Amino acid sequence: MNKTLATMALSALMAAGPAMADLVIPDLSYRTGPFAAGGIPFSDGYNDYFTLLNERDGGIGGEPIRVIECETGYNTEKGVECYESTKGEGALVYQPLSTGITYQLIPKVTADGIPLHTMGYGRTSAANGKVFSNVFNYPANYWNGASGAVNHLLDINDGDLKGKTIALVYHNSAYGKEPIRTLEALSEKYGFELTLLPVDSPGQEQKSQWLQIRREKPDYVVLWGWGIMNQVAVQEAANIRYPMENFIGVWWSGAEFDVEPAGDKATGYKALTFTGLGDDYPVYDDLKKYVVDAGKTAGAGDQLGAVQYNRGLYAAMLAAEAIKTAQEMHGVTDITPAMMRDGMEALEITNAKMEGLGMAGFGPEFSVSCENHGGPGLVGVVQWDASTGTWNNIQDFKPTDGEVIGALINEDSAAYAAENNISERCE
Amino acid sequence: MFYREAGDFKTSYTADSQTFPIKFDRYRYYVVLAVAFGIIPFIINDYWANALLLPFLIYAIAAIGLNILVGYCGQVSLGTGGFMAVGAYACYKLMTAFPDISMFIHVILAGGITAIVGVLFGLPSLRIKGFYLAVATLAAQFFLVWLFNRVPWFYNYSASGQINAPERDVFGIVITGPNAPAWATYLFCLIFVTVCAIVARNLTRGSTGRKWMAIRDMDIAAEIIGVNPLKAKLTAFAVSSFFVGVAGALFFAVYLGAVEVGEVFGIQKSFLVLFMVIIGGLGSIFGSFAGAAFLVLLPVVLKLIGVDLLGWPTDIVAHLNLVVVGALIIMFLILEPHGLAQLWRVAKEKLRLWPFPH
Numbered sequence: 001m002n003k004t005l006a007t008m009a010l011s012a013l014m015a016a017g018p019a020m021a022d023l024v025i026p027d028l029s030y031r032t033g034p035f036a037a038g039g040i041p042f043s044d045g046y047n048d049y050f051t052l053l054n055e056r057d058g059g060i061g062g063e064p065i066r067v068i069e070c071e072t073g074y075n076t077e078k079g080v081e082c083y084e085s086t087k088g089e090g091a092l093v094y095q096p097l098s099t100g101i102t103y104q105l106i107p108k109v110t111a112d113g114i115p116l117h118t119m120g121y122g123r124t125s126a127a128n129g130k131v132f133s134n135v136f137n138y139p140a141n142y143w144n145g146a147s148g149a150v151n152h153l154l155d156i157n158d159g160d161l162k163g164k165t166i167a168l169v170y171h172n173s174a175y176g177k178e179p180i181r182t183l184e185a186l187s188e189k190y191g192f193e194l195t196l197l198p199v200d201s202p203g204q205e206q207k208s209q210w211l212q213i214r215r216e217k218p219d220y221v222v223l224w225g226w227g228i229m230n231q232v233a234v235q236e237a238a239n240i241r242y243p244m245e246n247f248i249g250v251w252w253s254g255a256e257f258d259v260e261p262a263g264d265k266a267t268g269y270k271a272l273t274f275t276g277l278g279d280d281y282p283v284y285d286d287l288k289k290y291v292v293d294a295g296k297t298a299g300a301g302d303q304l305g306a307v308q309y310n311r312g313l314y315a316a317m318l319a320a321e322a323i324k325t326a327q328e329m330h331g332v333t334d335i336t337p338a339m340m341r342d343g344m345e346a347l348e349i350t351n352a353k354m355e356g357l358g359m360a361g362f363g364p365e366f367s368v369s370c371e372n373h374g375g376p377g378l379v380g381v382v383q384w385d386a387s388t389g390t391w392n393n394i395q396d397f398k399p400t401d402g403e404v405i406g407a408l409i410n411e412d413s414a415a416y417a418a419e420n421n422i423s424e425r426c427e
Numbered sequence: 428m429f430y431r432e433a434g435d436f437k438t439s440y441t442a443d444s445q446t447f448p449i450k451f452d453r454y455r456y457y458v459v460l461a462v463a464f465g466i467i468p469f470i471i472n473d474y475w476a477n478a479l480l481l482p483f484l485i486y487a488i489a490a491i492g493l494n495i496l497v498g499y500c501g502q503v504s505l506g507t508g509g510f511m512a513v514g515a516y517a518c519y520k521l522m523t524a525f526p527d528i529s530m531f532i533h534v535i536l537a538g539g540i541t542a543i544v545g546v547l548f549g550l551p552s553l554r555i556k557g558f559y560l561a562v563a564t565l566a567a568q569f570f571l572v573w574l575f576n577r578v579p580w581f582y583n584y585s586a587s588g589q590i591n592a593p594e595r596d597v598f599g600i601v602i603t604g605p606n607a608p609a610w611a612t613y614l615f616c617l618i619f620v621t622v623c624a625i626v627a628r629n630l631t632r633g634s635t636g637r638k639w640m641a642i643r644d645m646d647i648a649a650e651i652i653g654v655n656p657l658k659a660k661l662t663a664f665a666v667s668s669f670f671v672g673v674a675g676a677l678f679f680a681v682y683l684g685a686v687e688v689g690e691v692f693g694i695q696k697s698f699l700v701l702f703m704v705i706i707g708g709l710g711s712i713f714g715s716f717a718g719a720a721f722l723v724l725l726p727v728v729l730k731l732i733g734v735d736l737l738g739w740p741t742d743i744v745a746h747l748n749l750v751v752v753g754a755l756i757i758m759f760l761i762l763e764p765h766g767l768a769q770l771w772r773v774a775k776e777k778l779r780l781w782p783f784p785h
Contacts, residue, residue, distance in 0.1 A: 031740075032745040036742075069741050071734075071744065076685075080478075080682075080683065081477070084473055087473075100687050103587065103687075107604060111605035111606050112605075174588060174589045174687055177586065181586050200689060419593060420594070420604075
């Protein structure tokens with residue numbers, strides 16, 4: 001017991017550091033474990049963008065940004081520990097990059113009044129700002145992804161999917177189960193048949209699922225994986241010679257490291273996206289000058305231009321723009337989490353703004369409102385070419401089935417509101 | 428000088444057979460209880476509760492439960508994670524079905540349901556032993572996790588397959604959900620830990636515990652002297668699963684609030700609790716506390732020293748944590764196979780002789 005008390009005293013001493021007057025952004029990253037392949041580039045991008053702002057502009061509105069990195073290992077318990085240890089520092093916004101941790105944090109951030117931004121992941125129905133006051137998932141969510149994948153299939157089938165079969169290979173967790181509802185609704189609407197193939201975390205074991213695909217020969221396979229599961233899925237698909245152009249991954253299953261292990265056989269694999277590709281943007285010149293050449297990269301500095309690095313960069317850009325909006329709205333530079341929430345709710349991303357940031361065309365134009373925390377839900381499609389080692393854009397950002405998704409979002413968020421006695425806002 | 432029996436006269440059999448026969452021990456125990464109940468609730472904050480104290484208390488209950496089965500009765504179990512999941516899901520179903528009933532009753536009922544499931548999976552222990560039993564309980568672990576993932580009834584048909592603890596109270600004080608104050612959740616768990624530890628301590632000191640230990644030391648000899656192995660083994664499974672179920676229910680409802688069964692109650696959890704029991708000391712209630720404290724606090728302390736104090740990259744510290752925990756387990760197995768509890772026992776023996784060791 002003595003040992004316990006001593007260690008507790010030690011930790012208390014360190015937890016009680018003084019709160020400094022700067023903009024605190026916690027980065028709940030994971031650079032270890034089976035999902036590190038995706039966690040490292042995202043966190044690098046997220047950190048590097050804030051480093052760039054600090055080095056080039058001296059922070060945002062003159063306030064320096066302090067990023068606190070905390071390793072979660074994609075584990076919900078560690079995520080909670082990270083949240084509790086950083087929230088006292090005046091954390092402005094959380095981005096856990098994990099649907100499991102998001103579910104954990106939604107009630108906590110709402111009670112603590114801190115915004116949570118889950119870009120392209122998390123609880124889809126959080127797009128309904130009337131119920132989820134502190135949770136944002138702009139610019140696109142999982143159900144946009146599911147609908148985007150089906151829309152792409154409709155396009156290449158001249159608008160008719162009747163009698164076709166689609167298999168969903170998904171991570172057997174809250175993350176992987178998210179699109180099922182939408183796909184079921186869409187399968188009714190368009191008359192295709194849906195097969196569900198769950199893969200248990202972390203996803204190295206997929207032999208039986210792919211055996212079933214080999215036997216049943218579905219017309220299309222949709223992949224909802226993350227981390228090591230993607231590499232295994234693409235490799236297994238190559239092993240059974242499944243036609244790659246009929247294999248579509250969600251945006252979290254569409255990075256270089258997912259397809260590279262399968263070599264040339266991965267050519268033709270498609271993935272959804274909501275961010276721009278490559279490093280052909282003016283912002284990268286600044287990144288090179290102020291961050292890479294100065295030796296201030298968060299990681300090894302070898303991820304620049306990678307798909308998930310760009311997503312991290314984009315998430316950081318959206319957070320920085322929301323901080324700017326909040327600073328303008330409230331007329332102070334040292335904003336609080338509550339002001340940050342207002343800033344995120346009033347965020348407007350225009351093409352002119354993105355061009356000014358050196359990120360023209362990096363993402364879609366959109367604006368957030370009190371009712372809509374989900375953004376426009378525009379989804380593009382990219383295709384892998386192993387010979388050049390690049391993703392090629394084959395479909396620009398296109399709207400998804402707002403009618404089906406909107407109804408599902410209203411239904412799910414109404415259930416959440418009833419469960420937790422939340423009355424709707426924005427009236 | 429202070430730590431000895433001399434001068435502490437016992438005049439009744441009850442006094443002679445009490446848990447802490449030495450006066451100093453007794454006072455230390457009261458001081459720990461007084462600090463835990465009287466002081467910590469007033470100074471606790473969210474970080475202390477959610478990052479350190481709640482996991483420590485809840486893992487301590489789970490470790491006591493597993494220690495009864497493995498340490499006292501000698502039945503190796505790798506199903507702890509699965510049984511914790513039973514407790515969590517039972518608690519969830521009860522919480523959502525009967526929202527007006529006190530959380531105390533829900534948690535105890537969840538423990539009871541886990542005890543029944545534990546007895547069911549304990550039945551094979553009558554025929555198989557040692558490693559083979561470990562494999563049979565491993566089957567329980569995988570089966571239970573699969574079951575909770577597979578059957579939507581258990582998670583009330585929610586889209587994500589997760590269970591979320593709704594807000595519930597005890598005598599008007601919110602215990603679960605995000606608005607629960609830190610002191611309330613802490614006290615709630617502390618009451619369970621205290622009661623569980625006292626019950627476990629007295630069970631293991633009495634005839635039930637002696638039967639378990641007889642079975643552990645040599646089952647055939649125990650049977651010959653009149654211990655019923657069926658009863659002894661199944662009571663050990665029932666009591667152990669009850670504690671583990673209570674721990675699972677608290678882990679879900681009070682600590683995490685939202686649970687995904689495959690991740691939270693997977694095989695890693697079974698191993699973690701087993702490591703706690705081994706590092707803490709097999710067959711010791713104090714060892715369960717020491718092991719839980721050690722494995723809950725070690726990563727946090729390493730993180731504080733590595734990341735916050737020395738400024739090392741987070742991934743290096745995370746990897747270092749694995750290395751240190753692994754190395755410590757090996758070190759303990761070699762240098763002190765009886766765990767932290769044995770160190771404590773040795774220290775007490777030394778104290779008894781101090782300052783005249785000869």
